[in-house]
Amino acid sequence: MEPKISIVVAVYNLEKYLPRCLDALVNQTLQEIEILCVDDGSTDSAPQIVDEYAKKYPQKVKAFHKPNGGEFTTRNYGLERAVGEYVTFVDTDDYVEPNWAEKLYHAAKENDADLAVCGFERIDLNTGKVVSKDMTTHGYAVKEITGKDDFMVAINPAPWNKIYRREKVKDLRFLNFRGFNDMIFLASSYTKIKKVAFVPDVLYHYYLRYDSQIHSVNQQDVDNFKKYLLELKELYIKENKYEEMKHILDLLAFLHLGVSVMYRASYDKSINMKKMMKETIAYLNENFPTWRKNPFLTFSYSCKKGFKHFALWGVSKMYILGMPMVFIKIYRFMIDKLKIDIKF
Helix, strand or coil: CCCEEEEEEEEEECCHHHHHHHHHHHHHHCCCCCEEEEEEECCCHHHHHHHHHHHHCCCCCEEEEEEECCHHHHHHHHHCCCCCCCCEEECCCCCCCCCCHHHHHHHHHHHCCCEEEEEEEEEEEECEEEEECCCCCCCCEEEECCCCCCCCHCCCCCCCCCEHHHHHHCCCCCCCCCCCCCHHHHHCCCCCCCEEEEEEEEEEEEECCCCHHHHHHCCHHHHHHHHHHHCCCCCHHCCCHHHHHHHHHHHHHHHHHHHHHHHHCCCCCCHHHHHHHHHHHHHHHHHHHHHCCCHHHHHHHHHHHHHHHHHHHHHHHHHHCCCCHHHHHHHHHHHHHHCCCCCC
């Protein structure tokens, strides 16, 4: 019988947290699941732990071992072997609620949705303190992918609080670059899927590890992201989605490259940020031109959408007025000094 959900667990070391993660998965209230544990050449006891769970739960857990190739290869390895109706991905230092899979699956099935998204919380791994909660404000909503609504831009890129209809994403792949392949995967899926269901409950607990690679960005990362954004645009053109979705795509490019990537890059002292900002604005102007007069970045529209959207409008105005470094300085002051992190 085909599993309702295939859960791909990317395993690389973290032996301390792996049992907590797997215990939460094998005890899901949704029984019809498969758990694909893909060990990416771990050097601690994680491979043995994975094998123990596969032996103890042979109907649910499958163990795979491969040479180290990075998280993107691990997720792709699992996706290629998944057979479930839906597929999702879990990080081994996180854990899920017992009804995580069931609530997401029911939301997807009841609404014939290709993607279901649940709420999650970010937790400081060192202190155990909940830093923030996200994806909890949509309610039990169901929305269609359309160029007339920018709700997709506000969906967090990570794949772990989501289930995808596997048939829709089976030919997509996570790419070989740091930090932003989740965003490219999700944005690519928008060319395939038609409907998204939301579950506002906090069902996923994401642990912040400040030694993680995603918290730093270098020149090569920025260059890679620019390259893959162009490939993403080509995909939209190929799928005949570009004209309908260009305002969404341009807003995504501005948000992730102009805001998120530039902020992270500002911590690399070897980067000339003024020069990089100038190059980034020129890149956006050439390749994603509607970011300047985007219908989803007008004052009236942003006021209706709430504080975060209004803040993003403010950031766009700083860019247009030639003051992007002012934004960087304000954002870093809020995060570094005031400990306030606005997740756009």
